[in-house]
Amino acid sequence: MLHRYACAMSIRNLDSLFDPRSVAVIGASERPFSVGGTLWRNMRSEGETVKVYPVNPKYQALSGERCYARVADLPETPELAVICTPASTVVDLIRQLARRGTQAAVVITAGLSGEQKQAMLEAARPTLLRILGPNCVGLLAPHAGLNASFAHIPARPGELAFISQSGALVTAMLDWADARRIGFSHFVSLGEHADVDFGDMLDYLASDARTRAILLYIESIDQARKFMSAARAAARNKPVIVVKAGRSAQGQKAAASHTGALAGADGVYDAAIARAGMLRVDSLEELFLAAEILTRFKGPIGDRVTILTNGGGAGVMAADAAAASNVPLAELGAPAVGDLDAVLPANWSRGNPVDIIGDAPAQRYVDALNALSRHPDDTGTILFIHAPTAIVPATDIARAMVPAIQPTGKPGLPLISAWVGGHAVAEARELFLEAGIACYDMPEQAVQAIGMLQRYGHNQAELSEAPPSAPVEGPVSDKSRPDTARVQAIVSKVLASGRDLLTEPEAKDVCEAYRIPVVATRSVAADPEAAANEAASIGFPVVMKILSEDISHKSDVGGVVLNLQDAEAVRTAAREMLTRITNSHPEARLDGFTVQQMVKMHQAQELIIGASVDPTFGPVILFGQGGTAVEVMKDSAMALPPLNASLARALIERTRVSKLLAGYRDVPRVDMDAIVATLQAVSQLLADVPEIAELDINPLIVNHAGAIALDARVRVSAKAPAGSAHFAIRPYPEKLIETMVWQGQALTLRPIRPEDESQHRAFLESLDPDDIRMRVFYSRRTMERSELARLVQIDYAREMAFVATITEADGTEKTLGVARAQADPDNIGAEFGIILRPALKGTGLGRILMDKLIGYQRSVGTRSLTATMLTENHRMRQLAQALGFAEQASADSAGTSTLTLDLQTLHN
Incomplete structure (x- = not known):
């Protein structure tokens, strides 16, 4: 496996990749139809915008210009290098370029082994040299006059950025777009993305003024949390539209649960794209239809x-x-x-x-x-x-x-x-x-675009949700809290016994511990007679199931019998079940039977709620139509945890069965709150118990009066693949909530959340124009809803805003101040700001907020905090001095100075 370092690099030195002052083409050639020849011609065809140096020991001159034998011979350090030499030469070339101080390289070369790619990255790491590729077509940045590719035609200048993993698709798309006069700000082939990947590109393009929409062709994602963080940040600024290859690919191999069988990778990508506020389309034509509607509507x-x-x-x-x-x-x-x-x-x-x-x-x-x-x-x-x-x-x-x-x-x-x-x-x-x-040639295209627009709106709504790992809706009592210790004890016992699959009674105990209603099940009946006795004590009719660690899908082997009306029926069914399973599965260990009450709910629907762990995106939650034919019906959708009520309802609405749940004819609407509560409970279970590898509640029976789980399966793993640390989306960090007594009243310090929008607007409107000018250099107290949304809908993986609040006499919460830090994607530095209600200056609240912010940024490894301050802001200067910030007059702006705090040095 490659030890990639892009997760710690992100946009570092990407300006040198896309807007270099000088480029070395290593392997440049005059041979027609060769990669080196095409690259050399393409680089020169863009005019004199960029200085281009050919490097190839076989030539003394190319196209009338001096050709250099080695990197060391170049008259200046090239800001960018394009490499199209044999695989065996790449590592040494990267080492030479790094020594010279080159900041970026495009490795066109294919065929590098895993060891060679790793050595290439290690050679680049010390000087932060960024690498696009290997095995890529290259990149085109028309506004910078850059065509560092072997594409057959140049890209027209425009405002769309296209990023692709497929080299063949890059050249086909260029041809297709050129015929339709579609232009691009950037056109990038990622190739094997050993370093620069989708996360890096999203971070770079999110703030690129020339790009109004980002188009992605994705085959796979390697670093899900980095990708989701970058995608969510970019999607708040501009449309991000995705073509994901592989819709028709076979699902994952058979697993211990229905969920494991249904949770194919494509459905997980659907869930991830929706949650990140992006839009998924099925074809290249739809990609441009969507770009038209999203950027013009x-x-x-x-x-x-x-x-x-x-x-x-x-x-x-x-x-x-x-x-x-x-x-x-x-x-x-x-x-x-x-x-x-x-x-x-x-x-x-x-x-x-x-x-x-x-x-x-x-x-x-x-x-x-x-x-x-x-x-x-x-x-x-x-x-x-x-x-x-x-x-x-x-x-x-x-x-x-x-x-x-x-x-x-x-x-x-x-x-x-x-x-x-x-x-x-x-x-x-x-x-x-x-x-x-927005303008289309045909009515059908316009309608298709409107459908995309509506899906995009739903996804943008999901983007604004930031639920914690545990639900916070409604009052919390000891009775309603999950019994995590009980579940952990069950899991520890199962793993200690060498098993990974819980028995049905154990699985139902897990559900009960997380307040998921389950039908009562007698633990174990060892033989047909004991099963009959248990049934008599429960009361007829009953359901009887085989109990075996080796049989997961009991109904598939005749291990479930329903509606048994008396003791003799139970005995007969048990004997026949033993004979049937012994003959069909002689190797299976049969531990006896479970007996449970036969539940009959009038006008009910059978649902499935499950969870599994995707190898890329981590824990995922599944919802859909349940029952024994669940794989045949294939009416299900997935979501990434954590879930709140809004996200749970959005998940339900993505299935066909949701129309039945809403009621029809004489069938009333089901208890949707019961389904939502179950989905949230599963989300919290995944966050709290990392050992959960698969969970299956099927069927979950629901009608207008409530819901109850008739069967449950749980598989665990000592590798602990779940837990909130493995969620692709960081939950709302409720552990950072802190309360204290301040000036005789309860003060809460907590991370900001999307629900604070109206409260935060009221806070901003309370500020003096001069206070805002001191902080952000403008005098408006109001702002557009989209601007306000960006302040409260933050990605906690890269930005933090702590608000100080009190509860007023009428029970409403009031924001007194906010301290915010926006880290660069590399987490090298973070820019901070703080602002308080006017009447609270000099009360010590600013120090409290800054101590909270500094402690947090230090804990997540940020190296420094900086801010640009108006020199007339004397209160800010005093606070900064007290906190240990260094102040330096800004070289490029009169009347301002820069505040800097070295977090890690002070910490050490």
């Missing part, structure tokens, strides 16, 4: 669509496409219909789609649009479809509509357009595109 993402069209046929086609894509059409209310009646001919469709008739002049389009815009709660997203006519030029219609879609000083309408046709609508389409309005 204005307004809130609605869950319904109103179609506005000048052609009935086009409207019907769009409605059919909406039905096929599960995009609901809006039901227009009487007020909206009345407003449309006032501006449309009497024979208009009077429904959705809104057909304004083919002879409509330009003003009718505007009037209809204005009528719909007055009822946003009714209409949702507007899909405008126009087919050309000979009556009114499409260009005139577009010119009239753009001001109505984007009225001056007001937010734009949530509108998507489809100009159907060719030359007749080309200019109208361009006018819409110039105005930043």
Whole structure:
């Protein structure tokens, strides 16, 4: 296994990779159709933006320029090197480049062994030389005039970044995009991503001003927590769209539980992409459809669509496409219909789609649009479809509509357009595109894009959730707390006995300990007579199951018999079960029988809730339709823990069975809270007990009155693959919550959370403009909701904000101050800031918050804390001096100074 160091590097020196001042092409050649020849031509074809040096001992000159035999012969240290020499030369070349001070390299070469790749990384590590590849096509950065690739054509300049693991796909995508005049800010082939990987690229591109959307082609992920942290940070800034190869791949090999069999890698990627706020699409064409909609759509993402069209046929086609894509059409209310009646001919469709008739002049389009815009709660997203006519030029219609879609000083309408046709609508389409309005050629494409937009909205909602490892909703009592010690005792006993599979009674004990309702089960009946006696004491009817450490799926071997009505039926069933299993599985150890009450719930659904450990993303949770045919039905979805109530409900909604759970005909809605509570309990179990390797609750029977688990399986592992430390998403760090008495009242110091949005807005609005100017150099006290969301929806793996709060007399929480630190992706340094309510200056609260922040950043290994401060901020200077910060006047900004605290030196 490679000991990769990118997890500690991230964006270090990536500027040298994508915007170098000088490049050495090692292996440059004039041979036609060779990699070295193509690279040399591509590098030179971009003009004089970058200084390019050829390195190849076989030539004295290339294309009229001096060719250098060795790296040591170069007249200057190249900021970037591109290597396309044999695999046996790569390690030494990287060592030479590192000694010269080169900061980045693209290793085109394929065929490096594991040992060679490891040696390459070790040679680069001392000087932090970054490596793209090996075995890659290279990279293109059109804005920097850089084509360090052997692609057959250059990339057009644009605002999309495309990152791919597949080299073949890189060249195909370039060709496809060039034919459609699609441009890129960056075009990168990761190859074997020994160093620079998806996490690094997401970190780099998240703050790149030239990139408005990031497109990823993923085959596999190596470092899940790094990837998820980077993806969640990037997705808060701009759309991230993913094509993940392998939807049709076979699932994991048969496991001890249904969950293990169902939890194939593709479903886990679905869960990870959704939780990170990204959007997954199925094809390259959809990738660009999604990029168009996500970067151009204005307004809130609605869950319904109103179609506005000048052609009935086009409207019907769009409605059919909406039905096929599960995009609901809006039901227009009487007020909206009345407003449309006032501006449309009497024979208009009077429904959705809104057909304004083919002879409509330009003003009718505007009037209809204005009528719909007055009822946003009714209409949702507007899909405008126009087919050309000979009556009114499409260009005139577009010119009239753009001001109505984007009225001056007001937010734009949530509108998507489809100009159907060719030359007749080309200019109208361009006018819409110039105005930043999402535009498609066909109604079906537009509907497909709307479906993507809605999925993206759901994923962005999941991104904003930051649940702790344990649920915090509602009052907590000793009775409702899970009995973790009881579970750990069971697990320790099982592992000590040499087993990894819990018996059914042990598995149900685990469920009970985490407050998951289970049907009562008599522990062990050794023989048919004992089973009959147990059944009599429970009361008939009963269910009897075989008890064996060697048989997991009991129903598959005839090891479950239902609805036994009397003792004799139990005896007979037990004897037949023993004979049947002895014949079919003679090697199985048979420990007896379990007997439990036969549960009958009226109008109930059978569900499955499970957990397993994915080799990449760690613990995952599964929910779906349950029963013995669960693998055949394949109606399930997965989510990454930790889960809160909102995320649990989102998981449920991703399954087909959720429609049945909502109620139908005379069947009432099931107790959704009971399902949500079970999902949260499983999430907490995975966080608390690292030894859990698989869990299966199947079936979980649920109806309007509640839920109960009829069967459970649990597999454990001494390797402890679960636990919150192995979660791909760091839970809300509730352990950092601290309370103290301050000025005679209870003060809480805790990490900020998404639910603080309205509370944090009130805090910001309480500040003096001068206080904000001192801290962030501007005077606004209010901010857009998207800006505010970024302050409270933080990724605790790389950013921390501690708030100091008190509880007021009416029970509401009030924020008094906040101290925040944003670490660079390498965790080398973190920039901090602190701000308090005006009346609390000089009370010592700032010192309390800064001590909390400094202690935390030191504990996670951050090397230094820094801040840029206005020199007139005397209170901040006094606080910084008391805390041991060094102050230095800023060289590039008059009136400011830099505060720095060396955390690790002081600590040591």
